[in-house]
Amino acid sequence: MPEDLPKKPSRIQRRNRSLILEAALDVFSQHGYRGATLDQIAEAAGLSKPNILYYFDGKEEIHVTLLNQLMETWLDPLVTLDAGGDPLTEILGYVRRKLDMAHELPRESRLFAGEILQGAPRMAPHLETGLKPLFDEKCAVIQAWMDAGHLTPVDPRHLIFSIWATTQHYADFAAQVQVLLRDTDSAQHDAETYLTTLFSRLLTP
Amino acid sequence: MPEDLPKKPSRIQRRNRSLILEAALDVFSQHGYRGATLDQIAEAAGLSKPNILYYFDGKEEIHVTLLNQLMETWLDPLVTLDAGGDPLTEILGYVRRKLDMAHELPRESRLFAGEILQGAPRMAPHLETGLKPLFDEKCAVIQAWMDAGHLTPVDPRHLIFSIWATTQHYADFAAQVQVLLRDTDSAQHDAETYLTTLFSRLLTP
DNA sequence: CGCAAATTTTACCATTTGGTAAAGGCACGA
């Protein structure tokens, strides 16, 4: 018999926790951790503030829950990178998946960016245990491709950094991009074309 | 005779305003606008809170002053890009200058990143009047180089975005980079080598 | 020096904000 029975969550619990997290993603990604208030989250969720605190122990727990949930989604495109596939196709596929995510999940991108920007105070453990091993593994895969002569040799770590930077830029700096690309309606397609060219030319032997 | 005499600032005024701005750069870049408190800034500056408010009208004015001052420094590397120089040399020089700035002025980079990340609420005018014209001008220069066959043709706007993204990444995501590059002591040099290769290969016809 | 202006400190204040206590309402199985 289980000592601490986790009690399967009720229908109402699932719905409300989900409402809260969705609202919190909106608010945290727009204002940052300190800039967000429980009142804002409560209003966005359509619940009262004490009710929010009935489902989560506090502001920080909401933030950490969001971060943990999103980590999986965030790393998925890199997990998908297949050591058995065609090297250039795999890398370009990774670029495209990351760019798609920046366009489809900009709030998530900004939430992470804000957290890292401030020194990852609530995410340091996850960087160490979740990201680092995956990063090292995929760097080794890319290095092996280069050693085998299938890709132009460059530093795999900085290659990955540049993929992250260029793709996430469109979500994290959207306010700037929007001003500079005003009157351009093919921005997303142009970005994909450009980045594909950029990394193709770098890596094609 | 001048209607509103701006009165040249005293020695004490120059020193204290400078102390405050230096302290505020530290605090704002680390915690964001909302996360920073006047008490923190006051302590970092070695002044009392009311004294801070003797020199600035409020928290927001300090932040805006910082942003305005830094704008010039921030745009300088792009201003320096010379339409009369050798195209590839000019672009690679721009990349190197931006990368140097990310290493030497990480606080400034993070301050801007945080502001843009939250939709540039206190900087929208400057983006429009300061950045946009310069951006358009330099895009035209690069486009002319490409039209003349001196560079491989790509979208100049996305080229500039990718230069910003890749260089600033080392300042803005330093917390992440540090975890992933632990035990690497040549990070700065490796980054410069990688980025030079990246943009050389893209743009060399 | 002597004194007016500039600077700094002390003592506050109003608002915002994360959080709590406890009463009330509601759902659902026996």
Place this chain on the structure above:
DNA sequence: TCGTGCCTTTACCAAATGGTAAAATTTGCG
């Protein structure tokens, strides 16, 4: 239908925070 336990609301609170008033002190200049 009735009551038990889950859910929600009302009414708060203490701390933090941006900001102010005015007294006290220092600075610089004739």
